[in-house]
Amino acid sequence: MGKVVIKVDHVGVRFLMGSEKVDNLKEFVIKKIKRNIKYKEFWALKDVSFTVEQGDRVGILGLNGAGKSTLLKVIAGVLKATEGSFSTKGRVVPLLELGAGFDLQYTGAENIFLYGAMLGYSREFIKDKYNEIVEFSELGDFINVPVKNYSSGMKSRLGFSIATVVDPEILILDEVFAVGDAKFRKKSEKKIKSMFKKGVTVLFVSHNIEQVKNICNKAILLEKGTLIAKGEVDEVCELYEEKIR
Amino acid sequence: MKQSIKNFKKYRFLLSELVIKDIKLKYRRSYLGILWTLLEPFLTMIVLYLVFSKLKDNNDRTFPVYILTGRLLYTFFANSSKAAMKSIRTHGQMIKKVYVPKYIYPLSSILSQFITFLISLIVLVVVAVYLKIEPTIYMFEAIIPLFILLVMVLGTGLILATLAVFFRDMEYLWGVILMLVMYCSAIFYYPSLVTEGGHGWILTYNPLYAVILNFRNAVLHGIPLDMNALIYSSLFSVVTLIAGIWMFYKNQDKFILNI
Known part of the structure; x- marks a missing residue:
């Protein structure tokens, strides 16, 4: 038990x-x-x-x-x-409709801080993890472009990268394996599987x-x-x- | 209580992020940027001054400052109460997805308006210096009516935010009420205009006018605060704030069903 x-x-x-x-x-x-x-x-x-x-x-x-x-x-x-x-x-980290909390006028970089704050992370924590998030999202230079110019795939990639930068104890997944293109989907599945190994509880x-x-x-x-x-x-x-x- | 303080600390960063976002986005796409905060009240002051002094043959040298003080305080009250009212609805998508203490949204929109308001006070200083208004020791008392105004706006904002979730037409109704408040606050006319007609009660019972009156006493006239107005406006603010908090907390769990 x-x-x-x-x-x-x-x-x-x-x-x-x-x-x-x-x-x-x-x-x-x-x-x-x-x-x-x-x-x-x-x-x-x-x-x-x-x-x-x-x-x-x-x-x-x-x-x-x-x-x-x-x-x-x-x-x-x-x-x-x-x-x-x-x-x-x-x-508890809910991966529901990724990127719903983004502000469209804001750039990707600014949204990392905003969305991170919404998930309850501290400023220092996000600063620490900023590069990791940008790298995982594969957005490259687009990170300085307002989110309103993103495709829906780019938005959910960024959302996924921010939400999964911590190791949550409880992960809520609502059919999110439909994130981005096939390549990114594989990558995100791998990331989630690696969380399983660490003993995360999943719904x-x-x-x-x-x-x-x-x-x-x-x-x-x-x-x-x-x-x-x-x-x-x-x-x-x-x-x-x-x-x- | 302890729990809510702990919770507030956790989301303090979010609060500052939202405040900064409001201010940043407001001025990002305009050429003059933050300068608009200063230009806008200055230009409306000139318009009001031209209309109400030349037409009525008013020769008071300090009349522009008189207008500006009333106008700045009223604009802050109007803008921030409107922003707070809309805040729950504009952040509806986030409220549906991520748990965040909901009062953060009206609070952040009021605070960002307050910061813009403080910046716009620079205009007042410039105009006052230009018109050679003597600074007095009473100037420091100006902080008291401003604080009362902030409390009043917080209370009003929470009440409006709650109502606007359930009744979409609140926005129009509040717009009309704000217009009424504007005409009842002696912004661009002297109080004697109404008191002489025997309608002094309009000003006596208007809490916003009580705040404006004390602000003018401190900044423009250089005399002590009016005690009656001070007591009335602080009582009104505190009662409004308590009512606002109570209403908001009682209904906030139902917000998600209505946005």
Whole structure:
């Protein structure tokens, strides 16, 4: 038994969906007076519990709308659970939609500091690692060009290089193996595999069962917001394949 | 409390990065760069001076300084409250992806506006020297109304930022309110204009005017601060700040569902 690094305890996330979206004051006042603001409850996650031990690589499976992304958002700390509790130990690095935090007017170099700051790194740390980041991203002279002139591949390469410059304890991967061209994809896979060796804990979302089997040793299966299976990757994948059929 | 201080320390670097970014980007693509911060208030001062002194036959030598003090403080209040209001929405993409204490966004936009404002005070100094306004010991008191103004803006900014997430039309509404505040703050007319008409309460209950009044007392008139205005504006600021923090914290978990 390893050390438990992620503990998700009866987590539920509820969304209130207005039957019509009221997003301005004028409509809100009118509807309030006429008393017809109706909300529909929708539980994106309901009563989900599981634990992840250090060094586990957990695949999160489920059809579209099963609550996979919601679960990752809760673990990344972006979305607050409506009920239940969860705890993580160590630095969580989410590799979700790389480069979403970039400022387009800023150059790549400036964005390294901005994005790094957002991930909670210190100025000294980024200065130390600056060359390493630039080198890994293979951007060369483009690093001094505003990011708005980057291709989407260049953006995600830079995002990947900044996010993975630390060795995180917990890594959240949301189908990011589609980074850049084939050459860079190989390089990023290699980097992530090297993290595996160092005992990083991984949460991996993918629809590609082969990839999940390749990377993960455990898996959980979500359906309509509830956890219907957890365990060894092969068993859960089998169940998932049955569901698809 | 301890936790939030620790958290703040961790993200202090992000705060300074965001403040620098705001200022850098604002002036990157213009020829005169940071000079605009000085030119803009100077030029509007000239316009207001021409309109309101020549038309009304006003012979006060220090009238440009009178306009400039009011105008600079009002502009800071208007710009920073607007920037704070929009801050959550403009950083929506990041809020959805990476965890960062959310107050960092309105706070950084207010601080960057504050720095621009402090730079623009240079214009005031130049004009005051040119018009030979005698510096007095009371000048140092100017820091008090400025601090009160900063607190007031922080509170207002947090309230507006929260409201703007849920109601998109806040921006237009606030624009109208700001215009009303401008006309009620005796920026380009003397307070006697309203007090003589028996509408003195407009100024008495306007916290922004209370700040402007004390700033003028310190810088322009060289007399002690007005105690009533001081107490009223500091109370108003503190209450606004507490209300802002409370509102922001109570609703910040719902932001992500609305941006």
